[in-house]
Amino acid sequence: SQTIHQWPATLVQPVGSPLxxxxxxxxxxxxxxxxxxxxxxxxxxxxxxxxxxxxxxxEVPQNLSASRPQDRQFILSSKKLxxxxxGFYLCAWKDRGNYGYTFGSGTRLTVx
Amino acid sequence: KQEVxxxxxxxxxxxxxxxxxxxxxxxxxxxxxxxxxxxxxKGLTSLLLIQxxxxxxxxxxLNASLDKSSGRSTLYIxxxxxxxxxxxxxxxxxxxxxxxxxPGTRLSVxx
Numbered sequence: 001s002q003t004i005h006q007w008p009a010t011l012v013q014p015v016g017s018p019l020x021x022x023x024x025x026x027x028x029x030x031x032x033x034x035x036x037x038x039x040x041x042x043x044x045x046x047x048x049x050x051x052x053x054x055x056x057x058x059e060v061p062q063n064l065s066a067s068r069p070q071d072r073q074f075i076l077s078s079k080k081l082x083x084x085x086x087g088f089y090l091c092a093w094k095d096r097g098n099y100g101y102t103f104g105s106g107t108r109l110t111v112x
Numbered sequence: 113k114q115e116v117x118x119x120x121x122x123x124x125x126x127x128x129x130x131x132x133x134x135x136x137x138x139x140x141x142x143x144x145x146x147x148x149x150x151x152x153x154k155g156l157t158s159l160l161l162i163q164x165x166x167x168x169x170x171x172x173x174l175n176a177s178l179d180k181s182s183g184r185s186t187l188y189i190x191x192x193x194x195x196x197x198x199x200x201x202x203x204x205x206x207x208x209x210x211x212x213x214x215p216g217t218r219l220s221v222x223x
Contacts, residue, residue: 006155032209034210042215043201043213043214043215043216044201044203044213046210046211046212049209049210051209059210088153090155090156092156094209099161100144100146100158100161100211101146101148101156101158101203101211102158103148103155103156103157103158104155105154105155106153106154106155108153
């Protein structure tokens with residue numbers, strides 16, 4: 001069966017520090033991969049999605065970047081965090097067929 | 113641009129009640145619609161996925177309907193339980209790739 005792993009679960013980082021969040025998927029190949037952010041009191045915002053290795057689409061210009069070095073690995077990064085980067089970050093994957101999303105357990109990022 | 117709204121924003125009901133959560137979307141050209149549940153501080157759990165050609169899907173006490181022409185979906189929860197307390201989100205996709213989410217309905221079921 002397919003599983004999705006996301007880590008760390010919580011993270012407290014100072015302003016200006018770098019960020020690396022990792023997401024991996026098991027039990028499937030060539031999935032679509034997504035990074036979403038959920039800010040306090042707001043809905044889910046799509047940040048990046050990827051349809052293949054090295055293929056990244058950005059939905060919102062910002063302080064963040066994403067990479068897909070392997071088929072089932074999706075990484076969210078920042079060189080210098082801002083206070084506004086605080087939020088709940090969710091990774092999701094989806095098969096190429098007519099199926100829905102499966103989400104990871106999320107990372108709570110607090111920038112101080 | 114697709115926009116998704118959910119009514120009500122919050123709902124509090126006594127245990128055992130049947131309830132309906134509403135989801136509306138502005139562009140009826142959707143590929144499919146998905147309902148999720150989110151517990152506080154947790155990720156999203158998929159509840160039901162409705163393909164664009166379907167009218168409804170059922171899973172246990174949950175039933176989701178889809179009316180594409182009117183841009184609406186409802187999630188019906190029968191015989192609600194305290195364990196149903198969570199935020200419920202609906203999401204639609206125009207192309208089967210990227211989903212647009214509603215803001216969610218926060219449900220509290222009181223024992």
